[in-house]
Amino acid sequence: MGSNQADGLSPGKLRVLIAGAGIGGLTAAIALRQQGHCVELFERSRFAEEIGAAIHLCPNANSILHRLGIDATKFGAVEAEKLREFTPSGEHLNTVDVKGNSAFWRHRWLLVHRAHLHEALKAAAQAPGSGIPAQLHTSSKVVDVNPSLATITLENGQTIHGDIVIGADGVHSSIRSKLPGAEHIFPFSSGKNAFRFLITRQQALDDPDTHDIAAHFGALDLWDSPDRRIVIYPCSNNDMLNFVCIHPDTLTKIEKESDWNQQVGKDALLEVFGDFNPQVVKLLEKADPQTLKLWPLLDMDTLPTWVNERLAVIGDAAHPFLPYRASGGAMALEDAVSLGVMLSGDVEPKDIPMRLKLYEKARHERATRIQQMTRDSGKGPIGPEKGKTPLNQVYIKSLTFQATEMIMYIYGHDEFDHSTHILRQHLWRQDPNIYWRQPIVFGPMPGPRQDFNGRSRASASLKSTFKTASIKFKTSRTLLQNLLPNNSYSFISPSTVAYASFSQTTLDRMDWLGGGGYRHFGLYIHGVQYKTASGNLVKGTYLPILFENLADPIVSGREELGMPKLYTAIDVHQRNQSHHVHTSWEGAVWGHFSWEDLIDEDPTGDTGTIGGTQDDGILVYRYIPKVGREFKGQPEAEYPVFVPHAQESKVVASRVMRVRRTKRARVEIDALNWESLPTLYHVIDRLAEIPIDEIIEGKIVEGEGVPDVSSAMRIE
Structure with missing residues (x-):
């Protein structure tokens, strides 16, 4: 088995090697094959034994399966309807209407047989469909990994090369030791073991002593004491009841050689829980000794990192969970879908180490926090002080105020959305020169100077076309002086005569507008200078107002460049020797501009500037107001700009x-x-005041190559 290139994979498609084909490994395989990657799983077992236990698919876990196209109800998952809590003696403490609160979550809380979920994931990973079906190799134990080269070595000595290695090999992971700082971190006993087994619901219904417990379909029942806990919930279309019986590890013994799924006698179960409610004990007596298993509940110190170059660990290999918040399987699912997001179909091999760091960023803090929540939840109910509030009221109060935050944090989460957001933010930050403007939550804003990914549009702008129709006229300098924003702006000449142009430009074949275009119309005051605080002079044409007929350039020009842009409709009528422009707002026409008897001239030497005349550049003044009634009239930003x-x-x-x-x-x-002009009258009224002493010339210039105004700069 060779590398990506050696096997002829298309660019951007990775060879992914996954050690372990449990819930986490198979889910990762599904997520990554759907991204188009070539996935191989290496499982040390032969899947000869069915795992006899059930698992919660809480809303955050079920959302991931839905995202991957898997409906757990099709293989026996049942909806959790209520949670009933009892003391060991059988006193009822509280009932939570889980189904009644289901509208709070986008996806239902389901309960499923672990083996059925595993089979469904295995089928989805290998079946024809989206992406390349994953290859599953059983009896293939991974004994070594090279994180730098992304190679794995099997027990038979075979070395396999890939682009990335994912360690999903469980709580006793051999791959974990390849992570920096993990060499001496091993799982240890939490101080608790758990009996696990299933019985048919019918067995319980047929017994008058246990009928009442089994009669409520969809019920999760919990008998809790400070040191022991029995949890019963249904699966397999409500035909089976799953039991988890947690107790101190001093009461049962785990054999080291089979510490993950040890068979145990029924006598041990009844000895540990014999003092519980007789109805519950009667249910325990129905356990099949052939399927009754004893599992150690293992914990582990937090790993400093889950990744190393081209290696990442997921699920129990990264963070073993105690079974108190129904989150062990859910966290493995979340890890898997996060990897699927970070290793998107267009990722290049060189980007893998950074993408794995993003995976860790998305997952490490959340998984670590939920780990601690499960530890805290395993400490048993809070007992009453003598002579004070009864236990049930104390417990309910504790549930309300202590558990609500955990429930919201754990279940009110969608890892696909969360990881997608982190990846997007990372990609947006790759180019520090990207333009950002409102609304920023959607990412960098494409416009005339960049595409969405921050790439310059300058080369595409060479193909854009322009047609600028300008009328240059002689007018009053003393009147135009009043349109300059402050005393730092002045006319170069002290004469009372000034020159200005009304200029209308039609732009087309604009790449940033999908090949379309727009029109703008402005007043350009020639012969203006700006004097800086140090005494330097910047000379050019001053632009007090620029009208445009499309929102996109108005917004980009105002926010990115500080241009004084407003909206108006601009209609152009062109004939063989004439050109007419009409400006209006909502049908109210306020401007008529015409060019008659047009004569073609040699275009050599004309640069086609938007102001209609030759000058050094365009002067504008940026002004952004502060937000808040108390800041009326105060600027957030105010400074001169030169193009x-x-x-x-x-x-x-x-x-x-x-x-x-x-x-x-x-x-x-x-x-x-x-x-007629409720938003423009004050502007148009000032334009109407400008005297036209003499028309100097009318000119229409046509050409290719539209400047993107990216050279705009703040003067001081």
């Missing part, structure tokens, strides 16, 4: 293809009234 044409041409060079000029150009602006 140098020389720098812009280096990013995207424009090529002028046609120039037409005329002396017959006309400007008509009617501010109408506040009712």
